[in-house]
Amino acid sequence: MIGVWIGLGVFFLLVVWFISIYNGLVRLRNEKDNGWSQIDVQLKRRHDLIPNLVETAKGYMQHERGTLEAVIKARNAAMSAQGPKQVGQAEGQLGAALQGFFGLSEAYPDLKANTNFLALQEELSSTENKIGFARQAYNDAATRYNNAREVFPANMISGGFRPAELYVIEDAKERVVPKVSFGS
């Protein structure tokens, strides 16, 4: 009789253990997915802001048509990119184009005094930051999730949980800060 009770107790403990590990993994996976969707939200926001920015700057930066066009082109390419790898590359180029643009804008005091431009600049800079922080948060969450599903004993039941990929900047071009020359 007592053997039955012990057996039942052990079984009960096993069930509780299974549930807690399973739920923990689900929670971490949701955190990770939420992190990924944050990156998407911010990328979209950046696409929405750029036309306004170019429109505002056009009047002041007539001699920089090339730069402005490069920004627009990079934005359109980023919007039509498909799949994580392509998106990553296109967004990286867009970021570089934007940095080049803001670097150049330093040379236009009238533009820098335009309140609309300043507001857009703050918006875009912040969006840029948010993209960075969203990547950071996603990678943190993905690392936690991967660790949790790999450690013993969770790895015995985590077969249904696929490992998460980390968001790494692959393009070497994206790793260097673009050079800005002010001409002479």
Added chain:
Amino acid sequence: MWEQIRSNERRSLFVLAGMGVLLVATGAALGVTFTGDPEAMIFGAGGALALWLVLWMITVTGGDQILLGMAGAREIEKKDHPQLFNIVEEMTIAAALPKRPKVYLVDDPSPNAFAAGREPGNAAVAVTTGLLAILDRDELQGVVAHEIGHIKNRDVKLMVTAGIMVGAIAMLADMGRRALWMGGARRSRSSSKEENGAQAALMIAALVLMIVAPLLAQLVYFALSRRREYLADASGAMFTRYPAGLASALEKLSGGRAPLADTSSVTAPMYIVPPMRAHGAAAFALFSTHPPMEERVRILRKMAGASYTDYDRAFAAVKGGHIVGERSQREAGQVPRRAAFGAEGALPLAATVATAAAAVPAAEPELAPEARRRQANDAFLTASGYEVRSCGACGATAKIPPSLRGKVKTCPRCSEPYPV
């Protein structure tokens, strides 16, 4: 909540448990002093827990609103101060909070900031207009990250729980001391000599506890608060990946501070720098809710990277010992520090390249402090319902108080009518 605190630092939970034991012991001692009967200890202990529960319930229902109201804080919208709003959004993302905390502004020239809200999904960050006036974007980000760190680490809940224990212990001990003063315990029924002796010993123990317990609880509470400050600094450095921002903000805040107008000792642990001027015994480090500023700055400046492990190492080098829980360190892993924000305050894409700072274009001329102060004040005024009208003729901007909203039809300076 407990999981979060445990992974950050198990010691905080032990401290809290210790305070609970102290509370129960004080209650038991009170039971003895009132009745002189050792059996009453149980009732005293139960009463102490009941008192704590009641106080806790009172604070839980509507505590945040009381806190924000006491500080004179007003909720602002994005259009009132876009930069502050953006920074809070950025840090919400970095900390992966479920929801952006509400943003409050306090109209006070003394630079300070605090966090409120027991749950990360329902929290608030408040900064003073004086803070906005003196900090640049990186520094402001550091301060906001520290406050978001308090929210993420569940410090509000922890410190409120601990604060109520301190209050309950003080109340019980006060009651007990009064009872003794008024004539001591009722004579016990038994008259045997040993029992009387044992009873006297018990009474003396109770008396000592009544005197020592409130003081001990206070000291423990302050020590707990200081540890949570360090932890919030560590979280802030981790979220921004830029410890130098918070360090430089703390340096600015420590120089020549005036005390905040509306604060009380209850809310003090939630501020980034101690809101009240230290005087007398309060100037003594053991009775401070915050660690010394120079030490906080030194630790942040010493960090090799931006991870919890880096903070813990810097802490060990400056003060000795450990501050961040092992589990947090392990989970967060290696985190490189990033370079300073570039010209437009954006995170450089080469966030992992520490030398990028040199290649970043010249920094944008910072807004003059006067302009920043004005911007902050305007944000507070619009949040308080003021109407802002610009005159097309003379260029003057009038801020019209809520009571006269819509009633001012002409520019006060040149009497030109405002466009309808």
